[in-house]
Each structure stands twice: as C-alpha cells, then as structure tokens.
C-alpha cells in the first residue's frame with residue numbers, strides 16, 4: 001500500500017509536515033504512534049475478501065471423471 005505522504009521527516013512514525021502516521025499497530029490493537037484503535041483490519045490484514053469462496057468452487061465434480 002502506498003502512502004500519499006512522501007515527507008522524509010518523521011517523529012515516532014508521525015510525519016512532522018502533514019501529520020501522516022505510519023500506524024504501527026501493537027498487541028492491544030492500537031497504533032503505537034497515534035493511539036488510534038480504528039485500524040483493525042483496515043490496511044493491515046491481507047485481503048479479507050479473498051476468504052469468500054466463489055460460487056463456482058462449490059460445484060461438485062462429477063464422479064469418475066479425472
């Protein structure tokens with residue numbers, strides 16, 4: 001994921017120019033830098049949508065073929 005912030009200077013993960021945060025989530029699910037807890041499953045989880053099985057995969061194979 002590409003962040004819009006390209007400023008080189010950061011203090012504890014927070015940009016000193018625009019306030020962009022790297023959002024380093026720690027064990028309690030909150031950001032280590034800004035303390036936000038609304039990051040659960042936002043950009044840190046791989047792709048939850050891929051866990052959905054397409055309908056095509058539910059079709060049974062014909063016995064004996066293959």
Ligand SMILES: [Zn+2]
Pocket residue numbers: 005006007015016017018019020
């Ligand atoms: Zn910035």
Ligand SMILES: [Zn+2]
Pocket residue numbers: 021022023024031032033034035036
């Ligand atoms: Zn943060």
